[in-house]
Amino acid sequence: MNGAEALVRTLVQSGVELCLTNPGTSEMHFVAALDRVPGMRPVLALFEGVVAGAADGYARMAGKPAATLLHLGPGLGNAIANLHNARKARSPVVNLVGDHALSHAPYDAPLSSDVAAIAAPVSGWVRRSERRADLASDGAAAVAAAHGPPGQIATLIVPADVAWSDGPGPEAALAHRPPSAPEPEAVRACAAALREGPAALLLSGSALRREGLARANAAAAATGAKLFCDTFNARLERGAGVPPITPLPYFPEPALEALSQLRHLVLVGTQSPVAFFAYPERPSELAPPGCAIHVLVEPGADADAGLEALCDELGVVPAPPSTAEETPPSPPTGRLGPRSIGASLGALLPEGAIVSDESITAAAAVFPQTRCAPPHDWLFLTGGAIGQGMPLATGAALACPERKVVCLEGDGSGMYTLQSLWTQARESLDVTSIVFANRSYGILAVELARLGVAEPGPRARSVLSIERPVLDWVALARGMGVPARRASTAEEFHAVLRASLAEPGPHLIEAVY
Amino acid sequence: MNGAEALVRTLVQSGVELCLTNPGTSEMHFVAALDRVPGMRPVLALFEGVVAGAADGYARMAGKPAATLLHLGPGLGNAIANLHNARKARSPVVNLVGDHALSHAPYDAPLSSDVAAIAAPVSGWVRRSERRADLASDGAAAVAAAHGPPGQIATLIVPADVAWSDGPGPEAALAHRPPSAPEPEAVRACAAALREGPAALLLSGSALRREGLARANAAAAATGAKLFCDTFNARLERGAGVPPITPLPYFPEPALEALSQLRHLVLVGTQSPVAFFAYPERPSELAPPGCAIHVLVEPGADADAGLEALCDELGVVPAPPSTAEETPPSPPTGRLGPRSIGASLGALLPEGAIVSDESITAAAAVFPQTRCAPPHDWLFLTGGAIGQGMPLATGAALACPERKVVCLEGDGSGMYTLQSLWTQARESLDVTSIVFANRSYGILAVELARLGVAEPGPRARSVLSIERPVLDWVALARGMGVPARRASTAEEFHAVLRASLAEPGPHLIEAVY
Numbered sequence A, B: 001m002n003g004a005e006a007l008v009r010t011l012v013q014s015g016v017e018l019c020l021t022n023p024g025t026s027e028m029h030f031v032a033a034l035d036r037v038p039g040m041r042p043v044l045a046l047f048e049g050v051v052a053g054a055a056d057g058y059a060r061m062a063g064k065p066a067a068t069l070l071h072l073g074p075g076l077g078n079a080i081a082n083l084h085n086a087r088k089a090r091s092p093v094v095n096l097v098g099d100h101a102l103s104h105a106p107y108d109a110p111l112s113s114d115v116a117a118i119a120a121p122v123s124g125w126v127r128r129s130e131r132r133a134d135l136a137s138d139g140a141a142a143v144a145a146a147h148g149p150p151g152q153i154a155t156l157i158v159p160a161d162v163a164w165s166d167g168p169g170p171e172a173a174l175a176h177r178p179p180s181a182p183e184p185e186a187v188r189a190c191a192a193a194l195r196e197g198p199a200a201l202l203l204s205g206s207a208l209r210r211e212g213l214a215r216a217n218a219a220a221a222a223t224g225a226k227l228f229c230d231t232f233n234a235r236l237e238r239g240a241g242v243p244p245i246t247p248l249p250y251f252p253e254p255a256l257e258a259l260s261q262l263r264h265l266v267l268v269g270t271q272s273p274v275a276f277f278a279y280p281e282r283p284s285e286l287a288p289p290g291c292a293i294h295v296l297v298e299p300g301a302d303a304d305a306g307l308e309a310l311c312d313e314l315g316v317v318p319a320p321p322s323t324a325e326e327t328p329p330s331p332p333t334g335r336l337g338p339r340s341i342g343a344s345l346g347a348l349l350p351e352g353a354i355v356s357d358e359s360i361t362a363a364a365a366v367f368p369q370t371r372c373a374p375p376h377d378w379l380f381l382t383g384g385a386i387g388q389g390m391p392l393a394t395g396a397a398l399a400c401p402e403r404k405v406v407c408l409e410g411d412g413s414g415m416y417t418l419q420s421l422w423t424q425a426r427e428s429l430d431v432t433s434i435v436f437a438n439r440s441y442g443i444l445a446v447e448l449a450r451l452g453v454a455e456p457g458p459r460a461r462s463v464l465s466i467e468r469p470v471l472d473w474v475a476l477a478r479g480m481g482v483p484a485r486r487a488s489t490a491e492e493f494h495a496v497l498r499a500s501l502a503e504p505g506p507h508l509i510e511a512v513y
Helices: A003-013 A025-034 A048-062 A072-089 A102-107 A115-122 A132-147 A160-164 A184-196 A210-223 A252-259 A303-314 A338-348 A360-370 A389-399 A420-426 A442-450 A458-464 A473-479 A490-502 B003-013 B025-034 B048-062 B072-089 B102-107 B115-122 B132-147 B160-164 B184-196 B210-223 B252-259 B303-314 B338-348 B360-370 B389-399 B420-426 B442-450 B458-464 B473-479 B490-502
Strands: A018-021 A041-044 A067-071 A093-099 A125-128 A153-159 A199-203 A226-229 A236-238 A264-268 A292-297 A354-358 A376-379 A405-410 A431-437 A484-487 A507-512 B018-021 B041-044 B067-071 B093-099 B125-128 B153-159 B199-203 B226-229 B236-238 B264-268 B292-297 B354-358 B376-379 B405-410 B431-437 B484-487 B507-512
Touching: A003 A025, A003 A132, A003 A153, A003 A160, A018 A025, A018 A048, A025 A067, A025 A093, A025 A153, A025 A160, A025 B442, A025 B458, A041 A420, A041 B458, A048 A067, A048 A072, A048 A093, A048 A376, A048 A389, A048 A420, A067 A072, A072 A093, A072 A115, A072 A153, A072 B072, A072 B115, A093 A115, A093 A132, A093 A160, A102 A160, A115 A125, A115 A153, A115 B072, A115 B115, A125 A132, A132 A153, A132 A160, A153 A160, A184 A199, A184 A210, A184 A264, A184 A292, A184 A303, A199 A210, A210 A226, A210 A303, A264 A303, A292 A303, A338 A360, A338 A431, A338 A490, A354 A360, A354 A389, A360 A376, A360 A405, A360 A442, A389 A405, A389 A420, A389 A431, A420 A431, A431 A473, A431 A490, A442 A458, A442 B025, A458 B025, A458 B041, A473 A484, A473 A507, A473 B473, A484 A490, A490 A507, B003 B025, B003 B132, B003 B153, B003 B160, B018 B025, B018 B048, B025 B067, B025 B093, B025 B153, B025 B160, B041 B420, B048 B067, B048 B072, B048 B093, B048 B376, B048 B389, B048 B420, B067 B072, B072 B093, B072 B115, B072 B153, B093 B115, B093 B132, B093 B160, B102 B160, B115 B125, B115 B153, B125 B132, B132 B153, B132 B160, B153 B160, B184 B199, B184 B210, B184 B264, B184 B292, B184 B303, B199 B210, B210 B226, B210 B303, B264 B303, B292 B303, B338 B360, B338 B431, B338 B490, B354 B360, B354 B389, B360 B376, B360 B405, B360 B442, B389 B405, B389 B420, B389 B431, B420 B431, B431 B473, B431 B490, B442 B458, B473 B484, B473 B507, B484 B490, B490 B507
Parallel strands: A018 A041, A018 A067, A067 A093, A093 A153, A125 A153, A199 A226, A199 A264, A264 A292, A354 A376, A354 A405, A405 A431, A431 A507, A484 A507, B018 B041, B018 B067, B067 B093, B093 B153, B125 B153, B199 B226, B199 B264, B264 B292, B354 B376, B354 B405, B405 B431, B431 B507, B484 B507
Antiparallel strands: A236 A376, B236 B376
8 A cells, every 4th residue: 555545544444534625746645545535525726725725614623633635845835824823723734745755855856855844834743754654644743733632733844756656554543632621720710800809801712602601691690790702712602692792802902992991801722912013102911010811721621611610610501592682683774794794694594504704804894793683703913914714614505515615715815816716616505605805905094094194105005905997796796606696785785785695506795995 | 214115215226216016004014105205116916826926027127126016924925826926937036025013923814824935936046134224225126136137036024013113214226246257168069069960959048039049040050059938938030030039848758859969058057958847757957868967057147148258158149130032821721729829929920029928838839830930028927837928918019019929828827817917907918818718728738648648537537627617718818908809710710810919909719629
């Protein structure tokens, strides 16, 4: 058995069922092995940024890793941005990268590059499989490393001659390390801090599911603490009947304000909050000076158990889910914009929807209005590397074929990885993409204004605006096999969204405002 | 003066006139400075792979660096593949990457990553400007480092607070290091090797202009040596009246055959030839065992002076340019394919054209047929990282607005960086893109067959074919503001190519076969 087949068999035995790829010559033995081994579904993407973002979306929804299959340093380079987002989401990813044969490595051939060096900044685990005899066990180790917890990018570099050489067969799966349990001492300290106040709980990671949210709400209500989640989270369960939580604001001024009165901040599966960017004369740390930081559980630890123990310590019992009727927004009318788009989504989002949100400047108007929609999951831009939205939606749809996926996408950020639409069409994925066509890098205009440049000159304007020429997203989507429609009033958008959600398969709506 | 303005002024004084960018928040001070400093033209691309490839194309044609402006680790990551190609082309690039403020670096904010580590594998020079007082001199050093020779990627990382802080003004340009002169001893040894034979000259880099080719042809003719250039070259001057040269074949078998009888190989501005990929039972080195390797000049050295000295040593004088009428191909008829497309190009390519060639499997049929077209420059895929063709064409057109640029692009590789078309439309660049729509990763089908997999199974086929769904390149181009037409017979293609070349501005032709 050649190395490629032993590796594929090992991955399948370790529970990896999906291989997202854009392969090259060095990966052809792996590709050929896919036809000899049942259980691994290959999905082609036309660009590696789609591969990486889809692996992230799959991991967030499936709770386990997909494999990527990338072509040497440049293929990995194209995946870096969305691997960065996956790293910040703590998503498990088995990141397979082909490389030149070991025998070929000394010769500086055109495609030679230092693959391990390119992988290191985004990977929690990197191994180059240099002996055929170790390849299968390296594969099993990569899957275990990806699982963590917390999840991480496990990069396995596979030289072509290690893949093509004959040798031992597959290895069995390695056991996963369980998430660590909460420390009783930490639970007592956090409970005391909440009782003393003024305090807040800050949640992220696996705490952001229905049960964790119920417990966190109960603990906050019993102690008068505030309750926040991170600004950007891998996955947040929300909607009617799901206990609510407020993300920390994006810009430092309102975030500082939100935390300004605190003497205690309790972290549940996240880090101490920091500003997204630094600004002159603004602090990086968002908790006020003197605020004590308490860790209930670290990222990747058992957040549910931690919150349960906290409730026990506080002697509180989570309230049963609310059965009160919550009123979603009415269908909007008139001018189209983030506010009316949010109202349509709030009214039409189906139960079990998965929302991949890369709407950037539009998010502030959209997010609150979907609060009362039927229960759904919200996936955020975790690492700030744009081009995540459509790939993430692609991977989420591969993980959850029975659920409707909605992608909220800026027109600027969408252009980074528009190739996602082709994979959505090929795999008949149930994704409705909404492109917020404001024809600018809106967030950068805001940032420039924050520098005091209220009236940018022509050169600055030229790199913030994308209106000349106008991007025709309907043509772009159709060019990749995705049916698309344009809407320019609130009524039009509402009707088009309703129709798109009613029909299975991929759709794109260009919302022009 | 803030650091950003001091840096922009320094770059302009150092001869950098073009800034290719997709900026973010950390780069806003630089963007604002562009409006205060004359002499730096900003050109926006919708994806950093376009930025990097355009910087490469500009450098190959302008002979000097453009600046990039990229946003932290993920923006740099998106540029890695085309920076890899630029590195292999030895193109000078001033690669500016914004980073978090130094004060913000300790906090692991969402966009934090190790920018220097991501940059190192593609850069010949990396510096992080950590003191405001050094920023301008770091900028001048980056330009000098980019120039080399040989040209290289000089990455300057600019923390946001270094850019926004006040401090000293710009620095003067640093002198460029001249290319090193040929060593008389090396010239004598190469001349003796050519006389002794059987020998060949292998050229790349700056030797591939009219004068160098004339001298190399004279030296080869006088000694009976064979004459080759690398398979992939940054820039090759060719066409009617330009002394010809044959690239080494891509696959190792014909390349080994071409060099099989040699006892001496003389290198002019290149490395000893190696196979692009390794294959089982095939050597990596292409020169036969026992063949002596002689270096006339290293990459980046003065190849013209080396070839002149070689001719002097051999006592030969280059022949005057041929004035014989060479017959370009006739307009083709019938079935459309690489052969007929090549014939149309050979018949229609205008004098001074610049051809960016990423036609992959089609190149073997196209390249020879353009041999007798009027003099033109041919730019190759130097590093094997696909997605180079359209960005490179974009940069070449920015460098040479008075010349016609033709981009030969595979449909698979074109999808990597199709965002280039938008920049071509915005800047009204005179680029005609020809998409070879064979609807497959044709080269991978060849590679799979070389493994002995003549009939790939359904899973392997699914990752080699891109025909389901069909990509509509006419829609994709129009979606980005580029007029486009489809051709599916040789006559149609010929007419459409003639019309596209006759009309200034960007065009795309989807050649379906």
